[in-house]
Amino acid sequence: MTPTTFHTPVMRDRVLEVLRPAPGEDFLDGTVGGGGHAEALLEQTAPDGRLIGLDVDDESLAEAGGRLAPFGARVRLVRANFADMKAASESAGIAVVDGVLLDLGGSSHQFDTPERGFSFREEGPLDMRQDRRLERTAADILAESSEEELTRIFRTYGEEPLAKRLAVTVVQERARQPITRTIQLADLVRRVKFGSHRSIHPATLVFQALRIAVNDELNQLRRGLEAAVKMCRPGGRIAVIAFHSLEDRIVKDFMRRMSSPCVCPPGLPVCRCGLRRQLRLVQRKAFRPTEAEVSANPRARSARLRAAEKIEE
Numbered sequence: 001m002t003p004t005t006f007h008t009p010v011m012r013d014r015v016l017e018v019l020r021p022a023p024g025e026d027f028l029d030g031t032v033g034g035g036g037h038a039e040a041l042l043e044q045t046a047p048d049g050r051l052i053g054l055d056v057d058d059e060s061l062a063e064a065g066g067r068l069a070p071f072g073a074r075v076r077l078v079r080a081n082f083a084d085m086k087a088a089s090e091s092a093g094i095a096v097v098d099g100v101l102l103d104l105g106g107s108s109h110q111f112d113t114p115e116r117g118f119s120f121r122e123e124g125p126l127d128m129r130q131d132r133r134l135e136r137t138a139a140d141i142l143a144e145s146s147e148e149e150l151t152r153i154f155r156t157y158g159e160e161p162l163a164k165r166l167a168v169t170v171v172q173e174r175a176r177q178p179i180t181r182t183i184q185l186a187d188l189v190r191r192v193k194f195g196s197h198r199s200i201h202p203a204t205l206v207f208q209a210l211r212i213a214v215n216d217e218l219n220q221l222r223r224g225l226e227a228a229v230k231m232c233r234p235g236g237r238i239a240v241i242a243f244h245s246l247e248d249r250i251v252k253d254f255m256r257r258m259s260s261p262c263v264c265p266p267g268l269p270v271c272r273c274g275l276r277r278q279l280r281l282v283q284r285k286a287f288r289p290t291e292a293e294v295s296a297n298p299r300a301r302s303a304r305l306r307a308a309e310k311i312e313e
């Protein structure tokens with residue numbers, strides 16, 4: 001399948017509402033992708049607000065570079081992981097910003113390009129690296145991990161109920177022939193899960209688990225959130241869009257902990273733990289896309305947006 005559009009930005013208007021970009025403000029987009037959210041932020045911060053756009057994917061940066069070219073020197077694109085946003089933005093000459101956006105996961109372009117190996121519906125190599133400078137692909141993980149390690153990956157990152165049985169099957173199959181192709185893995189999973197109750201494609205959770213493992217997504221997210229708080233000016237805002245419950249739980253727990261960090265036992269007259277609030281939640285619950293957005297862009301279906309404001313120090 002040839003990709004038609006690179007990526008449609010999810011919950012674009014809501015992102016603008018929670019980040020409140022104003023003329024002259026600077027933003028960091030840690031997942032610039034095709035540049036859709038970045039473009040909206042740059043329009044709102046005209047005439048001189050700046051945007052640092054990070055991405056680990058060379059194709060995304062090329063696309064964003066073209067789309068954002070009309071904004072000239074207001075845009076600085078850097079190939080970097082958002083976990084390293086502080087060093088990356090300092091190298092681009094901007095140390096603090098008025099807001100940070102993380103729109104997690106992959107772009108439509110990545111999922112729709114069979115050679116990237118993200119899709120269990122399209123024949124391709126089991127790659128799944130968002131950053132193609134990384135050494136280990138999904139095929140490497142399947143070839144090199146022990147049965148216990150595979151069970152842990154499928155269980156922890158996929159919440160896959162048949163994790164152990166699938167790991168045993170992978171180990172048996174790879175003794176016969178290497179598992180290197182998307183459809184080969186999808187068929188293997190289908191055989192193990194045959195007859196199990198399902199509302200999603202049987203390979204969904206295994207593919208999710210491998211993608212998280214290949215890209216170390218959950219650890220990068222934890223590091224990115226910590227860095228985002230450090231990079232924001234007091235009064236600045238952080239917005240994160242997550243697409244599955246593991247990511248969303250990390251974002252929710254992080255924002256809650258930073259907005260009410262005191263661990264003193266209830267009833268103490270004064271706080272003794274000394275942990276200070278660093279964030280204020282914009283809204284307790286996650287924002288969800290509207291039905292109209294989901295019907296126009298089904299990939300928005302599982303999106304959950306959470307936002308918080310850095311507290312004045």
Ligand SMILES: C[S@@+](CC[C@H](N)C(=O)[O-])C[C@H]1O[C@@H](n2cnc3c(N)ncnc32)[C@H](O)[C@@H]1O
Nearest residue numbers: 009031033034035036037055056057060081082
């Ligand atoms: C959902 S897309 C972002 C789409 C973008 N908001 C837009 O409007 O086009 C996610 C992007 O983040 C990138 N990405 C994923 N994890 C990353 C990380 N840890 N650091 C930097 N970029 C990352 C992916 O390569 C992908 O291009």
